[in-house]
Amino acid sequence: MPAITTSVxxxxxxxxxxxxxxxxxxxxxxxxxxxxLIDLDTQSNLSILCIGHDPYHQLVANGTPTIRTAFDSALxxxxxxxxxxxxxxxxxxxxxxxxxxxxxxxxxKKIGDMSNSLAAWRPDTTEHSHDGSARQELSRLSxxxxxxxxxxxxxxxxxxxxxxxxxxxxxxALIASNFYLVPITPxxxxxxxxxEIRNDIETLNRKYWGLLTxxxxxxxxxxxxxxxxxxxxxxxxxxxxKQLHQHAIxxxxxxxxxxxxxxxxxNGDAIPHAAYDHLPVWSSTVYNANKQIDAMTNITQEFxxxxxxxxxx
Ligand SMILES: Nc1ncnc2c1ncn2[C@@H]1O[C@H](COP(=O)(O)OP(=O)(O)OP(=O)(O)O)[C@@H](O)[C@H]1O
Ligand SMILES: [Mg+2]
Numbered sequence: 001m002p003a004i005t006t007s008v009x010x011x012x013x014x015x016x017x018x019x020x021x022x023x024x025x026x027x028x029x030x031x032x033x034x035x036x037l038i039d040l041d042t043q044s045n046l047s048i049l050c051i052g053h054d055p056y057h058q059l060v061a062n063g064t065p066t067i068r069t070a071f072d073s074a075l076x077x078x079x080x081x082x083x084x085x086x087x088x089x090x091x092x093x094x095x096x097x098x099x100x101x102x103x104x105x106x107x108x109k110k111i112g113d114m115s116n117s118l119a120a121w122r123p124d125t126t127e128h129s130h131d132g133s134a135r136q137e138l139s140r141l142s143x144x145x146x147x148x149x150x151x152x153x154x155x156x157x158x159x160x161x162x163x164x165x166x167x168x169x170x171x172x173a174l175i176a177s178n179f180y181l182v183p184i185t186p187x188x189x190x191x192x193x194x195x196e197i198r199n200d201i202e203t204l205n206r207k208y209w210g211l212l213t214x215x216x217x218x219x220x221x222x223x224x225x226x227x228x229x230x231x232x233x234x235x236x237x238x239x240x241x242k243q244l245h246q247h248a249i250x251x252x253x254x255x256x257x258x259x260x261x262x263x264x265x266x267n268g269d270a271i272p273h274a275a276y277d278h279l280p281v282w283s284s285t286v287y288n289a290n291k292q293i294d295a296m297t298n299i300t301q302e303f304x305x306x307x308x309x310x311x312x313x
Pocket of ligand 1: 015017020265268271
């Protein structure tokens with residue numbers, strides 16, 4: 001079975017994309033799944049969370065390949081072997097313990113520049129023909145897809161942590177993904193923003209399908225599907241979300257009946273506390289950590305059901 005690939009995206013910064021990618025990835029690993037995490041954000045937060053601040057900067061300073069290498073190779077017309085980019089046996093599970101089933105491709109602070117380079121890229125010499133331009137557009141959108149297609153059989157799940165921007169790097173991740181997952185906080189409820197993302201992804205799906213059809217292989221198209229919306233930073237009162245937050249959840253549920261996860265992530269100190277030590281929350285012992293651990297366990301379980309159950313959305 002090829003890996004199920006998912007992009008974690010929003011246009012809004014700081015709502016939990018990296019936190020969810022990190023915890024769904026490591027949560028699935030705790031269930032014995034083989035995981036590849038790919039950090040696409042210039043901030044490199046996922047890379048740092050996974051392996052630590054100093055080790056990350058040392059690796060990059062020593063010239064360790066990052067996701068940028070994949071785009072550099074493509075721009076230079078070379079094929080990139082993902083196995084040369086993948087870090088194995090480095091992702092922290094707890095103090096003094098690493099995951100042997102979570103691999104990582106590091107981000108690079110210049111990955112954002114690649115978006116502009118990709119846009120200007122003219123990979124095909126027959127660019128003046130219609131075929132040439134369609135091939136160029138396809139090449140620009142499929143760098144990550146061509147990369148991960150080579151390791152699809154090595155993993156159960158591949159997760160992309162995307163920047164808060166639908167740039168060409170994020171579009172590459174979406175084209176390479178079976179699903180996209182959207183975190184949201186109750187204070188930030190612009191359904192317009194969510195609809196924009198969904199419309200943009202529909203447009204991207206149509207464009208990609210159009211290119212493949214034009215070039216004669218429409219059968220290779222699979223659209224990127226919505227895996228759902230996960231509420232984050234919910235505050236509790238009397239055992240449930242406080243009224244304002246419950247109201248936000250209910251509002252979204254009426255707009256997107258099957259689109260909102262049943263489970264939500266509560267606000268709490270355990271996640272940022274664990275993040276400070278570059279660890280996931282799973283083995284945290286800080287006060288009330290079990291509440292965030294339970295919430296993330298349930299979200300991970302629901303994610304797995306949603307992306308493995310055909311036609312649920
Ligand atoms: N449920 C939570 N409770 C407390 N803190 C949280 C929670 N979720 C995320 N955080 C903290 O909020 C900050 C932002 O979260 P995160 O980095 O996951 O957001 P992001 O969407 O990836 O941000 P960016 O757009 O900058 O990449 C982090 O410091 C994280 O530890
Ligand atoms: Mg992030």
